[in-house]
Amino acid sequence: MTKPTEIRSHVLANLDHYLAELDKQLTAQGGTVVYLRGADEVADYLELLTREREIPVPGGAESLRRHAERLEPGVEAYLRGESPADPESLELADGALRISAAAFLIADAGAICLTGEHPGGTGPKIQVVVAGIEKVLPRMRDLAVFLPLLPSDTTRFLTGPRRAGELDGPEELCLILVDGGRSELLASPERRDLLRCVRCGACLPGRVGGGGVDCPVGIDTEGLPLRLREEAPLEVGGWKFRLWGYVMRKPRLYEFAGQMLRAFWREEWGLPAPPAKSFRQAWREGKK
Amino acid sequence: MTKRVSLFVTCVVDQLLPSAGLAMAEVLARAGYEVEFRPAQTCCGRPAYEAGCREQAQLVGEHFLRSFADAEYVVTPSTACATMLRKRLPEFGGLAARELAGRVWEFSRFLVEVARVEDVGARFEHAAVVQEAEGLNCGPRLLAHVKGLEQVSVSDWAGSGKLWGRGEPVSPALVNRIGASGASHVIGMEAERLLLLRRALEKAGHAIETVHLAEVLASR
Amino acid sequence: MAGDALLESLRLALGRKKFQKPSTPPEPLLVVRNWTMEERLERFRAAFEEHGGALHVVSSEQEARTLVAELLAGREALASGAPVLAECGVLGLAGVQSGFTDPELLGNAAQTVRIGISSCYSLLAESGEVVLRFTPEEPRCISMGLPIWVIVASRRKLLANLDELLGLNPRSFESSSETALIAGSERQEIHLILI
Ligand code: SF4
Numbered sequence: 001m002t003k004p005t006e007i008r009s010h011v012l013a014n015l016d017h018y019l020a021e022l023d024k025q026l027t028a029q030g031g032t033v034v035y036l037r038g039a040d041e042v043a044d045y046l047e048l049l050t051r052e053r054e055i056p057v058p059g060g061a062e063s064l065r066r067h068a069e070r071l072e073p074g075v076e077a078y079l080r081g082e083s084p085a086d087p088e089s090l091e092l093a094d095g096a097l098r099i100s101a102a103a104f105l106i107a108d109a110g111a112i113c114l115t116g117e118h119p120g121g122t123g124p125k126i127q128v129v130v131a132g133i134e135k136v137l138p139r140m141r142d143l144a145v146f147l148p149l150l151p152s153d154t155t156r157f158l159t160g161p162r163r164a165g166e167l168d169g170p171e172e173l174c175l176i177l178v179d180g181g182r183s184e185l186l187a188s189p190e191r192r193d194l195l196r197c198v199r200c201g202a203c204l205p206g207r208v209g210g211g212g213v214d215c216p217v218g219i220d221t222e223g224l225p226l227r228l229r230e231e232a233p234l235e236v237g238g239w240k241f242r243l244w245g246y247v248m249r250k251p252r253l254y255e256f257a258g259q260m261l262r263a264f265w266r267e268e269w270g271l272p273a274p275p276a277k278s279f280r281q282a283w284r285e286g287k288k
Numbered sequence: 289m290t291k292r293v294s295l296f297v298t299c300v301v302d303q304l305l306p307s308a309g310l311a312m313a314e315v316l317a318r319a320g321y322e323v324e325f326r327p328a329q330t331c332c333g334r335p336a337y338e339a340g341c342r343e344q345a346q347l348v349g350e351h352f353l354r355s356f357a358d359a360e361y362v363v364t365p366s367t368a369c370a371t372m373l374r375k376r377l378p379e380f381g382g383l384a385a386r387e388l389a390g391r392v393w394e395f396s397r398f399l400v401e402v403a404r405v406e407d408v409g410a411r412f413e414h415a416a417v418v419q420e421a422e423g424l425n426c427g428p429r430l431l432a433h434v435k436g437l438e439q440v441s442v443s444d445w446a447g448s449g450k451l452w453g454r455g456e457p458v459s460p461a462l463v464n465r466i467g468a469s470g471a472s473h474v475i476g477m478e479a480e481r482l483l484l485l486r487r488a489l490e491k492a493g494h495a496i497e498t499v500h501l502a503e504v505l506a507s508r
Numbered sequence: 509m510a511g512d513a514l515l516e517s518l519r520l521a522l523g524r525k526k527f528q529k530p531s532t533p534p535e536p537l538l539v540v541r542n543w544t545m546e547e548r549l550e551r552f553r554a555a556f557e558e559h560g561g562a563l564h565v566v567s568s569e570q571e572a573r574t575l576v577a578e579l580l581a582g583r584e585a586l587a588s589g590a591p592v593l594a595e596c597g598v599l600g601l602a603g604v605q606s607g608f609t610d611p612e613l614l615g616n617a618a619q620t621v622r623i624g625i626s627s628c629y630s631l632l633a634e635s636g637e638v639v640l641r642f643t644p645e646e647p648r649c650i651s652m653g654l655p656i657w658v659i660v661a662s663r664r665k666l667l668a669n670l671d672e673l674l675g676l677n678p679r680s681f682e683s684s685s686e687t688a689l690i691a692g693s694e695r696q697e698i699h700l701i702l703i
Pocket of ligand 1 (some may be wrong): 200202205215221
């Protein structure tokens with residue numbers, strides 16, 4: 001096993017620990033950490049943020065949505081070759097807000113690593129970074145083996161908003177951690193290794209060095225399309241479906257959960273006003 | 289002797305689109321059936337099945353079996369759920385499961401093939417886009433007899449949304465085509481796709497109402 | 509989505525308990541190069557020039573000052589608060605503005621001036637990268653925000669490689685809001701004066 005493979009496997013096996021450490025560090029350094037489920041929620045979040053701060057968005061909410069999808073296509077889409085390797089960051093209203101994608105997150109330093117992004121003038125007022133939860137590395141020194149995989153003319157480590165006395169730099173730094181189906185991959189022993197991917201692009205056809213053989217983190221890139229295409233294995237969904245299955249076999253519990261479920265569905269899909277009463281309630285009342 | 293049908297409203301209609309379930313019950317009653325609702329029912333198991341979680345899908349499928357074992361007909365407003373039950377129940381249980389699977393009907397198909405009515409006497413005076421029917425759905429045949437309904441066609445229903453399994457959002461292009469069609473309503477054959485479309489239309493700011501096939505057939 | 513809920517679902521997926529410490533992570537091997545100063549300089553020059561930077565090696569602070577004056581050629585410049593600039597007497601050159609403490613004044617000055625003079629945190633010989641650490645003395649807009657960037661630094665800043673930088677004091681990154689590794693830039697003309 002190569003070093004990068006070993007370290008990535010270790011991170012994934014202890015992902016909750018390293019995310020918690022990162023969160024604690026970055027928060028202590030003045031950053032904000034937000035957890036979201038997927039691109040949809042990222043778009044909603046950005047929409048809210050821009051509205052709240054009165055930052056005009058050319059192209060409106062739709063363009064934020066498209067950008068969120070580019071930043072967070074999910075790890076599978078990337079491996080299928082369906083997403084750009086280096087999503088462009090988006091800058092709004094002359095530096096009022098910049099939305100970027102992270103290359104790595106470093107737990108011990110509470111640092112966000114961006115590649116290929118020139119900090120430019122004084123930097124944005126609000127810097128938002130979107131990152132999949134799998135991007136964490138334990139320590140700054142791990143970069144000695146990982147940075148060479150992502151060569152870039154500008155590599156930046158953001159460790160918080162501007163400090164007291166600093167004359168420029170973002171006044172706010174917000175890290176958005178996105179699940180985007182990763183927790184399900186994580187729960188599947190056969191597919192967890194896909195999350196080791198660091199998006200170096202070596203395996204993608206048409207890229208320099210492409211060829212599908214020498215993935216630095218030991219992902220079987222030859223068999224990859226197959227593994228992505230195959231119907232999701234049993235383990236997918238794991239405990240969530242076990243809980244779901246339990247509730248669905250207990251009509252009373254199901255009905256009780258109904259109210260909450262409707263609220264949950266509204267959140268999940270952004271459904272407008274779910275009905276106040278379920279069918280079964282309405283039916284019962286109608287039959288009286 | 290009046291025949292009896294047992295509603296399987298599906299979890300989506302139960303929780304999110306009860307009006308479709310009530311309308312379905314009304315149409316079936318008008319067609320001369322005694323309609324019952326068994327409160328033990330929950331879901332057909334499709335969300336788990338499509339996510340690849342067969343084990344839980346089977347357990348929920350077995351619950352469905354217990355809830356409806358002695359039902360004469362099980363009628364449901366969802367083509368996808370009906371298909372799921374017809375195809376998968378036999379895998380999950382023995383002889384009883386196989387027999388029950390054959391008695392599960394999607395609502396529109398039940399009307400046309402079992403009840404043998406196509407004109408349910410509905411009146412719906414609106415210009416409406418009719419969502420593309422899936423599988424053996426007989427919605428279009430039933431709608432052809434609805435008085436006052438002006439059907440507006442929208443070409444190409446690609447990307448009309450999918451909820452379970454990998455999921456798939458409604459394509460913005462489709463939403464725009466519907467928005468520009470001049471229709472005041474969209475008639476859906478499938479609750480979950482209808483809800484996804486409703487959300488997409490609202491988000492895009494189109495003031496178009498979405499109604500389920502059963503609701504159109506129940507209106508007078 | 510609350511962070512706790514996500515972390516809890518990860519723990520369930522991984523079969524871990526809250527507060528359970530992970531085993532010691534595998535150590536990355538840091539590559540140690542025992543290069544002499546001459547070797548470092550050689551390698552740095554090659555890599556830095558490859559990225560399009562211009563390297564000027566001088567032997568005294570006086571020489572550095574003269575060279576900066578030549579590069580400015582009478583034009584205005586903004587200088588950071590890096591001690592080495594004061595030591596060289598760069599701050600006393602005509603047309604050089606420095607001593608900023610107000611973000612707005614600095615921002616306004618950066619709108620009109622085209623040259624920035626700063627120092628750097630370190631230099632990486634193997635990759636030819638300049639390491640910047642943004643601090644109250646070294647703001648972003650003076651180093652990276654202007655079309656022409658003049659860096660003045662002591663050769664003590666020259667490290668062998670990234671591994672050496674990371675091995676030095678891994679926690680030093682947290683002391684400022686940002687650290688950047690720059691390997692040339694298409695937007696800027698970069699001059700490095702190494703004393
Ligand atoms: S080679 Fe490996 S790490 Fe690099 S993009 Fe492909 S799968 Fe990811």
